[in-house]
Amino acid sequence: MTHLSLETFVAELNELRVGAERMLAEATDAAALESARVAFLGAKSGRLKTAQRGLGQLAKADKPAGGRHFNAVKQEVDALFAAAHERVSAPIDAHRTTAIDVTLPGDSIRLGRVHPLTQTIRRVAAIMSHLGFEVVEGPEVEDQWHNFEALAIPAEHPARDPLDNFYLSVASHAEPLLLRSQTSTVQIRVMEERDPPLRIVSLGRVYRPDTADATHYPMFHQVEGLLVEPGITMAHLKSVLRSFASSFLGGDVHVRFRPSFFPFTEPSVEVDMEWNGRWIEMGGAGMVDPAVLEAVGYDPETVSGFAFGLGVERIAARRFGVADIRDFYRNDVRFLEQFSDRGQA
Amino acid sequence: MIVSLDWLAEYVDLPPVDELTERLLLAGLNHESTETVGVDKAVDLEVTSNRPDCLGHVGVAREVAVLANRPLRIPTVELPESNAEQAVSVEIEAGDICPYYSARVLRGVTIGPSPDWLVRRLATVGITSVNNVVDITNYVMLECGQPLHAFDLARLAGRQIVVRRARAGEPFFAINHKQYELTDEMCVIADEQRPVALAGVMGGANTEITAATTDVLLESAQFAPLPVRTAARRLVLGSPSSYRFERGPDPAAVGWASRRAATMMLELAGGHLDGPVIEAGQLACRPATIRLRPERLGEVLGVEIPRQRQREILQALGFVEQDAGEHESHWLAPTWRRDCWREIDLVEEIARIEGYDRVPENVPIAARPVQRSARERLVRMAAEVCVAAGFCEAMTRSVVGEPLEIWGSPWGTAASLVCRPPLVRGADRLRRTLLPSLAEARSGSLAAGATHGDLFEVARAYIQRADAAGASESPVDEPLLLAAVTGGDFFRAKGLAAAVMRRIGLPESPAAALGDDLIRTTQAVVGYRPLKSELFAAGRVAEIVLCRPDCPNRRIGVVGELAGPLCDEHGLAVPVAAIELRLDGLEFLANTDQERLPLSGLPAIDRDINLVVDESVPWAAVVAAIESVGCRELETVRLGDIWRDAERLGPEKKSIVVSLRLRSHEATLSADQANTLVANMVTACTNATGGVLRG
Incomplete structure (x- = not known):
């Protein structure tokens, strides 16, 4: 006699289970449920009964396994039927017509959040990208050339004082390295590699030894823009910053320049934007110093450019009404969850 | 720099205070505050480090005079020079630090209180009156920016001044009555025996002016910025004097200040000059001659400024026109403006006096479309998954403590x-690695009472390269990492990692998990392999290995349960599920679009197979065996169940239920066809893993 293979037997049982599952799930009234019961659990010609007969056709060695599988499937179908029966016979009214308390909480879905500083950086980068600036990044561990010399900060400059920087000792490197104190380093790196025209925004973490307080932190974020093209003037700088401020704050925002001093720009200015009838500090800016252009191999007689820098923490603190910038680094979920990032939506 | 308005008005007629501060603000002297002190007003102005000329009232008055177009009144000092013998000798040994030193000797002075007007002016700018001679040195410094020092001549040993480097370890008892130990980077003013002043920083207590002083040595000198700064910083001994020497006072003021102070002392403290000014060294004073092309203004500023106006501004600021050609002229910078030595410096001077409000704000730049870089997109995709999974982004410090x-x-x-x-x-x-920082942050957040501490961070780590010596490459590698922590076991961590991997386009490959020799991939895939790491609990951690055609395999992530001791240290309940993924180097993913697969409308057939395999056989081996058949109809392979029962299955055995879904794109599969396909897969499993069907 030819035996039914265990494999075929199991496969048919599985198919049966899937079929029962589907039919029972689709049964929405008592009649449909009854016909499903007859089809699968019927005592005479229900499919389970038929399958049970197949059990007898298995080789003797396969019978224990076949039997276990049959029982498992039968139990499962029985349970499915019981569940469907309960569902169908439950008083419909209970679900459909009794008013539920709509003020009860829904099933909770937890929302994650992007950090408020990231939100601010993304917003700035998005606005600048509309003005043609692409985001670039560079190393945080820098050498003296990129952090100082190429930025017209010579060896005797106070900015290079060991107490004003985080210097590192690297065994394999003779020249001391440091954690970058500004993201202008990235601008130098990009200018060394590419020729004008150039529009970039460098952003990331920078480090300066400041005692942490409500407005200072030894690690903070900068966003710095750089544009180098022939014929660029301070009027372009002012216009771009005005466009930026208008987009960032909304409305037609005016900007104001105050003379300032940075080693790598000349003229150098502090930029204020008009906000709620007051001038608020936005950041530093200026025309790229000819010495910087020369340091990266550009000719200051044929190209010119401007650069500006914004302190991300300061902007974010103002934008979100955060009084103490140390809160940005406390990583308390109760704080982080408050920033819904509507600006990026 | 705090300015007394009463004092300032001595040199220039002042506009109303609000107008004055506003105008100075827009010309580069930022207005910090104005305070009323008695009948006077103290105006605090922020002076940038390039403008030491504004660290004295005369310098500020010069700015006011230029801006308000009013005459500047600088006191002239005429001091009768005596031809008598030098009362002391002055010698400079450290010429690199002190190019020039001058001393005057006054005898028979009467130390006493200063007159009220002098006390008041000093009080306005925050300086307490000491006595007439000391007050005069302070007053003249705050007038012209040149620091001075007065010694009690009787207490100078050997009637000599030597300007020399300090000896390493040499003691110095300063005027603040504190003892300092000097280094040979520092410069001192010494008498025959010992340092009597730390050059440019602070005088010594042993030679300070006291009520008993009758003879005074008045110092006015030049000191190089760097040694002064080094000394002031090392000893935490900054002073108004060191502040000015660090920035470089007007060389022409060295002599003026000495004459001015001596005149005032004779007037207010009496006595007489003994001998001429005693000088050593050479005054360093080399003002630059600068070429200016008038059209350069428009080229830099974007607004034209007439040449005559340029000339007016420069002359008012003290620049002297040497010659004027049609297209360029040459200007000699004033001695007090050593920050001006290039054409661009003159452009800035003219611009700031003319006012930046003249620069237009409506000059467009040409449009240039750009899109987010591959790296930005990659980071955003990865972060998006974490946010969707309910994680908050953290920012922890890049620099941490040893623990x-x-x-x-x-x-x-x-x-x-x-x-x-x-x-x-x-x-x-x-x-x-970011993981210990995130464990700490999780702990902090939970301890603070947050409902959860599920955090992720995108930041760099810093790894010294072993092989970078002499190479142009940076000696430090900075992997860009995404790390996340949450409560849960290995599978919670792996589920999150896998979701990020799916989002950025890296499917999991069982072959990649098993070994490099098995991989015949045409696309980038990842495999999870067991790992040993002190960060994680033993046996409950995997590395994620990236396998790409034509690239060596490399680790791009770790995933698992944080080590018990690490959790204990931060009081975290175990297990803590953690992932750390290295995103840099995966930018290529952000630039490839995945090919769409057509969907089949035909029904699928689901089959479970129940395999009994040795405990050592990993799930990936089973999947790899099934996939090795190359069955086109195999749509998915999923894990149904795993169970162990030593009695029924045998020791060191496990039963794995594999759920297969088969579907054809051409025709509905028949049960027989499905059976054949499944049978082939079972055979492949048996061959590859020794597993047998349970039945």
């Missing part, structure tokens, strides 16, 4: 870099 660094790093074995000074107290190691 966070002892766990090693998945990204390199070299010791962590150390920074000086520490970022914050106790934190001087550049971290090599």
Whole structure:
């Protein structure tokens, strides 16, 4: 006699289970449920009964396994039927017509959040990208050339004082390295590699030894823009910053320049934007110093450019009404969850 | 720089105070505050480091005179020089630090209180009156920016002044009555025996002016910025004097200040000059001659400024036109403006006096479309998954204390870099992994009472390269990492990692998990392989290995349960599920679009197979065996169940239920066809893993 293979037997049982599952799930009234019961659990010609007969056709060695599988499937179908029966016979009214308390909480879905500083950086980068600036990044561990010399900060400059920087000792490197104190380093790196025209925004973490307080932190974020093209003037700088401020704050925002001093720009200015009838500090800016252009191999007689820098923490603190910038680094979920990032939506 | 308005008005007629501060603000002297002190007003102005000329009232008055177009009144000092013998000798040994030193000797002075007007002016700018002679040195410094010092001549040993480097370890008892130990980077003014002043920084207590002083030596000198700064910083001994020498006072003021102070002393303290001014060294004073092309103004500023107006401004600021050609002229900078030596410096001077409000704000730049870089998109995709999974983004410090660094790093074995000074107290190691920082942050958030502490962070780690010596490459590798922590076991961590991997386009491959020789991939895939790491609980951690055609395999992530001791240290309930993924180097993913697969409308057939395999056979081996058949109809392979029963299955055996879904794109599969396909897969499993169907 030819035996039914265990494999075929199991496969048919599985198919049966899937079929029962589907039919029972689709049964929405008592009649449909009854016909499903007859089809699968019927005592005479229900499919389970038929399958049970197949059990007898298995080789003797396969019978224990076949039997276990049959029982498992039968139990499962029985349970499915019981569940469907309960569902169908439950008083419909209970679900459909009794008013539920709509003020009860829904099933909770937890929302994650992007950090408020990231939100601010993304917003700035998005606005600048509309003005043609692409985001670039560079190393945080820098050498003296990129952090100082190429930025017209010579060896005797106070900015290079060991107490004003985080210097590192690297065994394999003779020249001391440091954690970058500004993201202008990235601008130098990009200018060394590419020729004008150039529009970039460098952003990331920078480090300066400041005692942490409500407005200072030894690690903070900068966003710095750089544009180098022939014929660029301070009027372009002012216009771009005005466009930026208008987009960032909304409305037609005016900007104001105050003379300032940075080693790598000349003229150098502090930029204020008009906000709620007051001038608020936005950041530093200026025309790229000819010495910087020369340091990266550009000719200051044929190209010119401007650069500006914004302190991300300061902007974010103002934008979100955060009084103490140390809160940005406390990583308390109760704080982080408050920033819904509507600006990026 | 705090300015007394009463004092300032001596040199220039002042506009109303609000107008004055507004105008100065827009010309580069930022207005910090105005305070009323008695009948006077103290105006605090921020002076940038390039403008030491504004660290005296005369310098500020010069700015006011230029801006308000009013005459400047600088006192002239005429001092009868005596031809008598030099009363002391002056010698400069450290000429690199002190190019020029001058001394005057006054005898028979009467130390006493200063007149009220002098006391008041000093009080306005925050300086307490000491006595007439000391007050005069302070007054003249705040007038012209040149620091002075007065010694009690009787207490100078050997009637001599030597300007020399300090000896290493040499003691110095300063005027603040504190003892300092000097180094040979510092410069001192010494008498025959000992230092009597730390050059440019502070005088010594042993030669200070007292009520008993009758003879005074008045110092006016030049000191190089760097040694003064070094001394002031090393000893934490900054003074108004060091502040000015660090920035470079007007060389022409060295002599003026000495004459001015001597005149005032004779007037207010009596006595007489003994001998001429005693000088050593050569005054360093080389003002630059600068070429200016008038059209350069328009080219830099974007607004034309007429040449005559340019000339007016420069002349008012003290620049002297040497010659004027049609297209360029040459200007001699005033001695007090050593920050001006290039054409661009003159452009800035003219611009700031003319006012930046003249620069237009409506000059467009040409449009240039750009899109987010591959790296930005990659980071955003990865972060998006974490946010969707309910994680909040954290930002933790890049530099940590040793307790966070002892766990090693998945990204390199070299010791962590150390920074000086520490970022914050106790934190001087550049971290090599973000995970301990996130464990700490999780702990902090939970302890603060947050509903959860599920955090992720995107930041760099810092790994010293072993092989970078002499190479142009940076000696430090900075992997860009995404790390996340949450409560849960290995599978929670792997589920999150896998979701990120799916989002960025890296499917999991069982072959990639099993070994390099098995991989015949045409696309980038990842495999999870067992790992040993001190950061994680033993046996409950995997590395994620990236396999790409034509690239060596490499680790791009670790995933698992954080080590018990690490959790204990932060009081975290175990297990803590953690992932750390290296995103840099995966930018290629952000630039490839995945090919769409057509969907089949035909029904699928689901089959479960129940395999009994040795305990040592990994799930990936089973999947790899099934996939090795190359069955086109195989749509998915999923894990149904795993169970163990030593009695029924045998020792060291497990039963794996594999759920297969088969579907054809051409025709509905028949049961027989499905049976044949499944049978082939079972055979492949048996051959590859020794597994047998349970039945």
